[in-house]
Amino acid sequence: MSESKVSNKSNVKRQTQLGEVWTRLKKNKLAMTGVLIIIIMAIIAIFADFIAPYDYAEQNLSSSLQFPSKSHIFGTDEFGRDIFSRLIFGSRISLAVGFIAVGIAVIIGGILGSVAGFYGGVIDNFIMRCMDVLLSIPPILLSIAILAALGPGLMNLMIATGISAIPGYARIVRASVLSIKEQEFVEAARAVGSTDIRIIIKHIIPNCLAPLMVQATLGMASAILTAAGLSFIGLGIQPPTPEWGAMLSGGRGFIRDYPYITFFPGLAIAMTIFGLNVLGDGLRDALDPKLKN
Amino acid sequence: MNDQKNLLSIKNLTIHYKTGGNIVHAVDNLDLDLGHGETLGFVGETGAGKTTTALGIMGLIPNPPGKIINGQVFFKGEDLLKKKHKEMRSIRGKEIAMIFQDPMTSLDPVMNVGDQIAEMIRIHEQITKDKALEKAEVMLETVGIRKDRSKDYPHQFSGGMKQRVGIAIALACNPKLIIADEPTTALDVTIQAQVLELMKSLKEKYDTSMILITHDLGIVAEICDKVAIMYAGNVVEYSDKNSLYLNPLHPYTNGLFQSIPDIEKDVDKLNTIKGLAPDPTNLPKGCTFHPRCPKALPVCSEKKPDNVMVEPNHYVKCFLYN
Secondary structure (H helix, E strand, O other), rough: OOOOOOOOOOOOOOOHHHHHHHHHHHHHHHHHHHHHHHHHHHHHHOHHHHOOOOOOOOOHHHHHOOOOOOOOOOOOOOOEEHHHHHHHHHHHHHHOOOOOHHHHHHHHHHHHHHHHHHHHHHHHHHHHHHHHHHHHOHHHHHHHHHHHHHHHHHHHHHHHHHHHHHHHHHHHHHHHHHHHHHOOHHHHEEEEHHHHHHHHHHHHHHOHHHHHHHHHHHHHHHHHHHHHHHHHHOOOOOOOOOHHHHHHHHHHOOOOOOHHHHHHHHHHHHHHHHHHHHHHHHHHHHHHOOHHH | OOOOEEEEEEEEEEEEEOOOOOOEEEEEEEEEEEEEOOOEEEOOOOOOOOHHHHHHHOOOOOOHHHHEEEEEEEOOOOHHHOHHHHHHHEOOOOOOEEOOOHHHHHHHOOOOOHHHHHHHHHOOOOOOHHHHHHHHHHHHHHOOHHHHHHHOOHHHHHHHHHHHHHHHHHHHHOOOOEEEEEOOOOHHHHHHHHHHHHHHHHHHOOOOOOEEEOOOHHHHHHHHHHEEEEOOOEEEEEHHHHHHHHOOOHHHHHHHHHHHHOOOOOOOOOOOOOOOOOOOOOOOOOOOOHHHHHOOOHHOOOOOOOOOEOOOOEEEEOHHOO
């Protein structure tokens, strides 16, 4: 702790809990690599219009299936579209799907999990058995079923990916609520006259954010992967909107002669997933109070 | 015993816990009175039902497994056990506040202390967040913590300071009754003295009544007006402090006093009360203390003793004084 030079000020260094987590995260090189990847991806997605040299839907059949060159650094696909530009625009879709799908899952799963954990008994049983039903179907199959019912499209893709991830979050939140609600500060909150809802929102949820954040970061990776997979089989984003999974799928017929068509979208997916995963792992370590030193 | 004069009056309170197939008789037919501005020391062994009684008053018995079987808790002349949940919520904190045993766990680790005090104020008073925070800072200063620390989190405070924060929360809405559940057990001795001194002075300043749950007869001697000795879910002796300390009547109370080591004498073995506290799932018949009682009479194992008034304000449940 640094001694403050101003005598009438307190010399206790003030640091929010978030700041503390950040300090710990910074020590983890691998996690910082992940942060860097995510930041770069985010910048690319935000400024896609300025970075991409071509429009993502611009076809030029005379220059189709070109090997990477100066004018097309990642080459072109079978319609002569610039793969680099498509990848850059695709990052928007992938990040949006990742964020929104996980957002849907975290919010719904979080509410269900905290209500189940807090009240227990019949409510708990009912909610968690419903979650078990969802869990008994493989998530990719569940997403396919939902998409088949809703029809393809970006919004439906997010909903499908989100719904299939709900049980995981509900379980994690319920487990941490179960341990948190036994703590004395919850009883203390009751003793000051808090309502149940207030206790859940003000005390329980903030206390189980740590595992939730880790799961959300890792979950974003799997959501992007699921979305890519769904687009790969043609249920997700429809052409000409560029989506990494769909690009992968489009290039698979040319993989022997023009492997770069599939290589670069695959690389983009892999990099993003890698970044999110190491960030998630790093966050888990940084948020664990037992590893404070 | 007059209900009008007493702030709190408990009659025949019986609380059971159901665990497995057993019924735990945590509190059994308890009677208790507390006047305005008085401090009542609640003394007894672990498991005697002190905390359960406190939670019963607050209406916070965890249900299941706990259940209030029977009895009345009159607070300002109204039976708290008949109140609806919503009415109880507005009494908790505003009228009856609680100070918890372990300050390490009774504060929310992810909320700064200023917000925690302000939360109490905002639940019970219709004021803006800024006003509540200002008031919270005043409360912090009242308990001897600089107000610029209101943005700090509990882990940045020492144990004694956390307990001060706990006291600040309890006093924030100026309650009529404070229930302090072993507030100094988790603190070391020097800090204990400070915290007790603070509680005593604030109690007088805010003109509240207090129930102090403790194991420590020394603490009781220091700050209580009245004492209730609890054994196996019941109050066996209830008295003014002076009367009890000068003239302890119940054999259990005597046992407790004899167990206090004498600083002058050189002894190898400390005095104890023989035997163990009874299994609350299977209380002995008659007086619950009779298996351990050195002066047990034949009648003790057959009938439950009634409250006997030996002196004014000195009641004991024992056949020796019938």
